[in-house]
Amino acid sequence: MAAVQGGQVDAVEEKDIKTEPSGDGFGNNNANEGRMVSTSPGASAPAGSNKTAAGAPEDQQTLLAVLQFLKKNNLTESVEILRREAGLPENSLDPNGADSTGAGAGGTTGCVDLEGGDASSLLSRVTVSSSAGAQAPTKAVAEDQPDVNVVLSAYSQQGDPALYEVYYSSLKKFIESVLDCHRAELSQVFYPLFVHMYLELVYNNHESEAKSFFEKFSGDQECYYEDDLRVLSSLTKKEHMRGNETLLDFRTSKFVLRISRDSYQLLKRHLQERQNNQIWNIIQEHLYIDIFDGMPRSKSQIDAMSGSLAGEAKREANKAKVYYGLLKEPEIELPLDDEDEEAENEEGKPKKKKPKKDSMGSKSKKQDPNAPSQSRIPLPELKDSDKLDKIMYMKESTKKIRLGPDTLPSICFYSFLNAYQGLTAVDFTDDSSLIAGGFADSTVRVWSVTPKKLRKVKSAADLNLIDKESDDVLERIMDEKTASESKILYGHSGPVYGISFSPDRNYLLSSSEDGTVRLWSLQTYTCLVGYKGHNYPVWDTQFSPHGYYFVSGGHDRVARLWATDHYQPLRIFSGHLADVTCTRFHPNSNYVATGSSDRTIRLWDVLNGNCVRIFTGHKGPIHALAFSPNGKFLASGATDGRVLLWDIGHGLMVGELKGHTDTIYSLRFSRDGEILASGSMDNTARLWDATKAFDDLETDDFTAATGHVHLQDNSQELLLGTYMTKSTPVIHLHFTRRNLLLAAGSYNA
């Protein structure tokens, strides 16, 4: 079922594609599923498939899967309705039915390419045994407990197990003998082939062959797949495959390869000549080969982009338009030491914009062509206190230090002492007045880093006694007796992995191993809401820069968008193949970036829940993300110790910063975006010249169109400073409004 780019598509698929507004590969099933849900109100089960990640070509199969499911559960009426609705022929449910009809729609015909003739003849020989219908349900129900036997049945075809090694090594020999320019591209095939062949062997109980196959060829694989290979190596029995996530990932998602047309032809010709059906079959079934015209890519280009669990991102996955510009700043008159005037303005009509000294602010007079419309996402109204805060912010920004390679920021390091390795998350408020820490002992602690102590609001009874008309009522409601440097928040029942202050400093979010996200009030220092939804550990959470919304991501592989006043998520971003390890809001609150253990980064549109960008290139789980203040770029850090820079608008990798030797846990751009600071487990904080990294780019149309990146190896030039701590991993970084860098970590004696 390799849907080959540029190949002809049948009518059903065409229709599907037309209905997709964004045309991205994932999470775009809305149209179809909307239909489904409406037609089968009785069957709630299929609704679960809403969340499945299935590409456009798979919609047909999804339907089939749902039909099968219904049929299996004797919901014949629903079957009828659904079938009528989708316009499927009667016999499409027959798993071994003729390939040319329904079942084949997503399958065989989908992969007819320019040489359609002999390819399909070859295919017809091999695809009969693997039933398209039988595979489809896996995609549909992967989210729920997948019926593994069905998933695995794809592997049931019998080949001579002894020949697998021969097949593989003959292909290896072939690829090693092709012209240099093709070799790098074709070598990409090795890893997915290797994995699928191994799994086939295991599935068919050829344990010893599987072992020897693994031992013989696992050494050839790229080193960045080592983690996956380790998982694979432990999997030696058919029984183990049941419930193994990695396996399911492999099976449910096609491995995406990007290969130039010439290289692909070469490979195909070879396989056809040799009648190497086994391999050809796998390529057809489990790989998605994205063919492009033009020069084959070099080894370094391929290496830069590969490494993810499911191969590279499809080209069309990064084609959707992203409004990366910033929203217009709300117009607030800078007070000329006159509070009354300001109050007037706020009440009535905001007019008379005053140019701000802020470098970003100067642009905001005109609407950025790349910015989303102001009301694309409903944002909360600014309260008076927010406006005051904005004014403070502007005042502070005028005192901001302009950073650059010659004027590096000072770094103030906050060490958590006596934390006994229990510190798991840190956050600063935007104005750097509070610092919060999440701990492995389930507590959340908040410190004031200014002389101002933390006070609770008085109890209800005491509040009654207060003169509500007095000018200093806000001061009076605070209970002086509770003033202290720090407060402890109890409530979670597992390590707290994510923590985030609301922009207005009234709330604090924390996410924990116990599967909940909690909202705390920083007025009363009590828990307000526990958001349940992730049933597994929640690895990260973050407030939107405009407040009200927040995002969380966890072990259940989805990120959820919430609003503080809804106890159920507003959006579920599903598509990652492994844990969502970190989540970040775009500065304009219209997008959410998530990093995952599947070594990809995805950008999601908050408006419709679509995945608009998939960035591949990291070789390890991603643990840190940061948007540049102008919203154009994204920086990501992973366990491999590398920081990658991405151009959001073009959907391209634009830089690689090497230097760290361990997991990067924090990334932060300076307020004006000139400096990127990274903090890592290797006990260092490093500063990078972001201006230079982004200015040197020339994103011509060709690169943008093909997605071929040429990365210069200039990490050393971009590295402005390395600062070692004694024995403190740097797990959080924060630039104050005046561009002083704050860092935090717990001291490990």
Add this chain to the structure above:
Amino acid sequence: MAEERRQKQCSVVLPTESMKAMAESVGVGQLQEESCAALSEEVSYRIKEIAQDALKFMHHGKRRKLTTSDIDNALKLKNVEPLYGFQSQEFIPFRFASGGGRELHFYEEKEVDLSDIINTPLPRVPLDVSLKAHWLSIEGVQPSIPENPPPATKEQQKTESTEPLKVVKPGQEEEGAIQGKNQGATAPDGKGKEKGLIKLKPRSTHELSVEQQLYYKEITEACVGSCEAKRAEALQSIATDPGLYQMLPRFSTFISEGVRVNVVQNNLALLIYLMRMVKALMDNPTLYLEKYLHELIPAVVTCIVSKQLCLRPDVDNHWALRDFAARLMAQSCKTFSTTTNNIQSRITKTFTKSWLDDKTQWTTRYGCIAGLAELGADVIKTLILPRLTVEGARIKAVMEGPVVSNIDKIGAEHVQSLLLKHCASVIAKIRPQPDNVEQYRTDYGYLGPMLCSHVMKARTQAALQAQQVNRTTLTITQPRPTLSVSQSGLSGSTGPRTPSIIKVPSSLTLMSPRPGTPSQPSPPATKYIVMATSAGAASTQQVITLSSSQSASPVTSTVPSATSTSLQPLVKLESGSGPGMTASRPLQKYIVVSLPSSASSSLETKSSVLPSSISSTSLDTGMKLERSESPGASTQSPH
């Protein structure tokens, strides 16, 4: 290589024996081989799966160490009951047992008596989490404060001292300076990769920051001051603080000068304090002490063998100091002795020579024997045992002969018990049983009978210990040399003398760089007191004020101006003839005093001077001097 590792990963499976053992532990006997194999594979797979999930928790916990709670959390993910009560932050002590052809590893859960728990005082409440802020970098430059890592690692210190040319090549200083500015304290790795741009450490100026000066002052005052709690804190800081290397020259000078002064004044307490400082310095893992051994070893040896260490040799427990210093000496021999510097053999030679001398006093004799005995069983066997008879005769002469002086008698007693203590265990090992008193008497003379009883005691003790070893897990307790005995001994008897203890530090602190210097870059002038002691107690002081600025030369006539402009290792050549037994040959001694505020280049030159200055003859003579007969001559030798 990666391939090999992977293959291993692929094939690692729990042994089937473990399955059997586990089955037996839950009451299933006679498990078939095939079921064992199937089980072990299944279990191995599940364990690997859990370990992988646990790793996730470790990563998110931002740790490098996998803990039991990570495993628990991973189990929870899989809906498996976690292992309750198996909490351990650190290493889990699995015990190993074998028997009947089986090998088992198990976690020993000790039975605890409840009343024990109730009766033990509550442990101290762990400190609460707290926040502490410091400057990691100020406008791109990392300040060298205790919170930040030391700018130079031990390795760097070493290369700096052994291969000074490698550190700074002429003509590259400028480049190095720029690099240094940009990169701050870049970790040493990764530097080598920059072609052409070899990162050079800029010439480190050996000036102390204000904080360091304060620190030095506080530490030295606390170390020799009267408050024991403060001293413990200071010593702890010396032993653990990683950022001390810049102050090391000052510390070593402080110690060696302090010993010189206090040996003359017979100030036992201060000598003890100084030796404890030496110990602390040696305990610090980040310091590269090799550069300063030429100062420290003579000081330590002085404390071992000096004829008189206290004012009232009959009352004060100067023996403990000798023991402690001897242990220090042995430790430094172990750590620092190499084939090139031959410290151990030179030390051994020194000790033996003076021990063999008939005129040696009991105190020095004691020191020599202690020093030798601490060097280990081999040294005892080859050097001490053969001389037991002679020594026994000498002791007998004092003990049973006409009473010469009380002091001699005490000395002889101590030597005797020392010999018995050290020799007994060695003899117990090398001499076959049975222990016959007569036999011992013929072999070892006067000391024989006593040795015999000691050896027997040692044997029974060894047997007892062996039993204990059999019964419990092996716990190795290494006796760590500590010196607290003298303190208690002193406090009672030396009430009136405390003023002198306090007085000396005050004069010593003059040596510390002037504290409170504002942050202006010019190095502070440093004052040294060089005490030249002529015979007896009369002493003259020369205060040498040095500043490392280019023009200044030391303000003292006796000091020749140093080699180049800014580096001024004070090399003083003094020749003279020592009195007494060493009189036969003229002594030459180089004293290298490293100046606190001199530039780094001084170190380099000095280190190049070093090999010659502590070549074997000069070291030996220096030591000899310090333990030679007349107290005056012994200590004033440097100046």
